[in-house]
Amino acid sequence: MQIILVSRGQKGPKTLDLTCRRLRCKVAVMAVGGFLGVAGVGAALALAFSGSHGRPSSVAVQGSPETQAATARADAQRELNALAVKLGQLQAQSIRLNALGERLTQAGKLDDGEFNFGEEPPQGGPEIAPSGDLGAYAKPDALGKDIDQLSGQFDAQQAQLEALHDMLLDRKIESSLRPTGMPVNGYISSFFGGRPDPFSGHAARHTGIDIAAPKGTPVTAVAEGMVTFAGQRNGYGDVVEIDHGNGYMTRYAHNSAILAKPGQHVRVGDEIARAGSTGRSTGSHVHFEVWYHDRVVNPLAYVRSHR
């Protein structure tokens, strides 16, 4: 597989060998398509120039016919080179967009059945030798068709990239609102569920997990949301509660200091309090609860998950 490059400094296309990795192969296929487009514009110009300058015997000329023809050829070649560079740049842009789209599809772990960045672009026409047989585009119709195809390719890419952008944005918002990771740097000293009450020793239900952390350790929001409560609650001591707007609410209790204010919008990782032992507590720790649609749930899976 080869990529064909056209640049200002070269009279003809240059070919590059690539190792045949999946993506590079596809890029190379597109590059060949790019060459077809470049050759097409060249052919049209060649036609135009051959009509006005290419037949010195049919028009009044100054100087020898050979000189006139050579000048016309040089002019045509300069125009061809300029157009070829332009079209080559457009094709390169298209290739970069496809590669970007494919990388995003993979990075976002999206179902790539919905996107076809990896597919060959809609290119047609006869196969052209790397030396550039411009005669293959003898009819302007063929050139117009190629440019239409390139234009359609850009339209399709734009539509797909916009859809991809929307999907990734939705996913990012969804992800930032879901409780994820530990609210404080420490170790889990008590789990969710049935346990003897630490004060009375009676059977009791622990509605969150306890994370042991020295007094003053920063307590951070585990998801984006709105602070709905910041103050004292019976048993919880100084507590902060955050509503994440998607059915989730998180609660951070026994703090030594509260930094967040009710109504404040917090982002993932924002410091909302400092760990402590206020309320019904035997030592410095964060009592962390996760509520989902008004039911308290086991926070363990959330604190152990990653973004």
Ligand SMILES: [Zn+2]
């Ligand atoms: Zn607790």
